[in-house]
Amino acid sequence: MATLDLNLLHTLDVLLTEGSVVRAGKRLQLSPSAMSRALARLRAVTGDQLLVRAGRGLVPTSRAIEMREKVHDLVEEAHVLLRPADRLELATLQRTFVLRTSDGIAETFGPMLIARVQQEAPRVQLRFVRKLDKDSEGLRDGSLDLETGVIGGTTGPEVRAQALFVDRYIGAVRGDDPLARGEVGPADYAAWNHVVAWRPGLNLLGINELMEALGLTRHVMTTVDGFSAALALARGSDLIATVPELHTSALREGMFTFPIPLPVPEFTISLLWHPRLDGDPAHRWLRKCVIEACGNRSKRVGIPVTGN
Template sequence: MRFKGLDLNLLVAFDALMDTRSVSRAAERLNLSQPAMSAALARLREYFGDDILVAHGKRMHPTAYAESLLPQVQDLLSQADVLIATSTVFDPVTSQRSFRVVASDYVTAAILAPLVRQISVAAPQVRIEIVAPDERSDEMLDRGIVDAIITPAEFITSDHPTELLFEETHVVAGCATNPAFKRGRIAEADFMRAGHVGVTMGSSRAITFGDRQLELMGRTRRIEIVAASFAVVPWLLIGTPRLAVMHERLAVAMARHFAIAHAPMPFEFPVMREMLQVHRARTDDGGLVWLRGQLKAATGRKQPIKKINPRA
C-alpha cells in the first residue's frame, strides 16, 4: 500500500533497521532475505533523500535525520498495530490470538502458571507469551509490542490506564529445617542477625519492592547472596540458615515443591499493590477485556475493579 508515493511497508523495514542497526538482523526479524532488506534500505534512502544508515567499519549508525524520523515512525506503527489488534469481538473457544504480558518471575509462578493451566482448557488455541520486565517495558506498551504490564504501583507509567490487580503481603522465607521457624514466627533479632538472599531485577539490576521498603525503613540486612531471580532463591535457602524476604503467594507456591517455610515479617511492613496496565487505546479490546477478567478471577478479585485514570 502506498501513501503519497511511499510504500508503507518501508516504515516497518525502517523501524527494524533502526532497532537492529544491521541489514542482516533486520531481514531476519522480518523474515526477509538480506537482498530484499538491502533493497528496502535503498528505497528509503531514495524517498527521504538521506542515507538513513551509514557504515563505520563493521557497524552501521543512523543519520541525524533518521534519528529525528524514528519517534514519528514508531508512533505511526504503534497506532496501526493497536488499530489492527483491537476488536470488540472475542471468542476464547475459537480464538488463536497471542497475548504478550510483561510479568516478573514471581507473578508468573504465583498467578500466571495456574491461570495458564485453566486457559488451556477454556481457550485451547490462545497463546500467552510472558515477557520479563526491564527498562523498556513502558516503551513496549506504548508501541503495542506487549498487550499488558503487571507491575507494582511504584513502577507504573502514568501514560496508560491502571487498575489494581491484587494486593500482596511479604513474608520471611527460609529452609524448612531452620530452627528459627519452629515457633511459626521469626524474631526481629534473628531476622537482622541472619544472612539473607537478596534479589535484583532485569539488566539494570533494580531492587525489589521488598528491598526498597527495607531501605526506606532503615533496616540494613546482611546480604550474603544476590540472585537475579526469585526462581533460584529456594536453592540458595535449602540446607542453610539464610533468610529471604519474598511475596506470600510466591512462598506458598514454592513450599509445594521445595522444603521451604515462611513466617510473617517480624515488624510492620507495607502491603504491595500489584497493578495491571493496558494501552489507553485498547481498553475496549474484547480479547484484553477477557484476559483482564481471567487475571482478576485468578487473583480472587472477581468484582469489577475501579479504573485509575492516567495522571496528568
C-alpha cells in the same frame, strides 16, 4: 500533491526495528533486491539515508532513531484501528503475547492463566520474560504486551494500570529451622543471617531502617537478583529469605514462613500496558484473563484483591 504509499510506513517500521535489509526482507517475505529497492524509495521519500554502512552492518541515522518509536506506534495503532472490533474469534486466534512479570508471578499465577488460555484460545502462545527493572520502554516499543509490578517513578506517565492484588513481605526458612518452633520476634529476625533479593529499582520497603529504629541490625550474608534464588538458598541453609507472600506462594512448599515482625507496609501489584492497545479485543481478553487468574489465586491465599 503526490499520494503517499502508506505501505512504506510498515516497511520503514520493520527496517528500523531489524536494522538489517536481509532480516527485514525475511520478515516481509521480500527478496534482498526488493528490500533494497524499498529502502531506496524510503530514502527518497524521507530525504534521509535512514540506515548507513558501519563495518559489516548497518546503523540508523539520527533521523531514523528520532522517528523509530513514532513510526512503530503509528503502525501498531493502524493494526488496531483496522482490526474488526467486535469479531474476536478466540478458537482461531493465532497470536503470541509477551508478558514481563515480577519474580514468582509466572510460577504462582501462570498455571491458572495458561489453563484458561488453552481452553478458550488454544492457538495463542504466552511468552513470560523476567522483569529486571521498572523501565517502561518495552511497553512503548511494542516488544511487551503486558507487564506486572509496583507503579513507581520510572513508570511511563502514559502507561495504563489495573491493580491486581495487595501483597506483603514475609520471612521464610527451611521447614526444620529452629525459628520454625515458635513465634518470631524482632530480636529473632535480627539474630539470624539473611539472604536478600536485591537489584537496582527493587523496593525493599525500608526494612533496615525500621530495624535501626528498634536498635537492631540484620546481617545480610548473601544477596541474589531474585526471590526464587533467595528461597532456594534459604531452603538449603540457615538463612532467612524475606520475600513477597503471594508472589512466592508456589515456590515455598515445605518451608516455614512468618510475618515480618516490623511495621512493614503492604504494596499493590498492578497490570500495566500501553494505551494504544486499549481497544484491541484480543488484548482486552488477555487482560481479563490475567486479572481473573490473579483474583482467584489471591482469594485462595487470603490476600486482598484491589481494583475493579
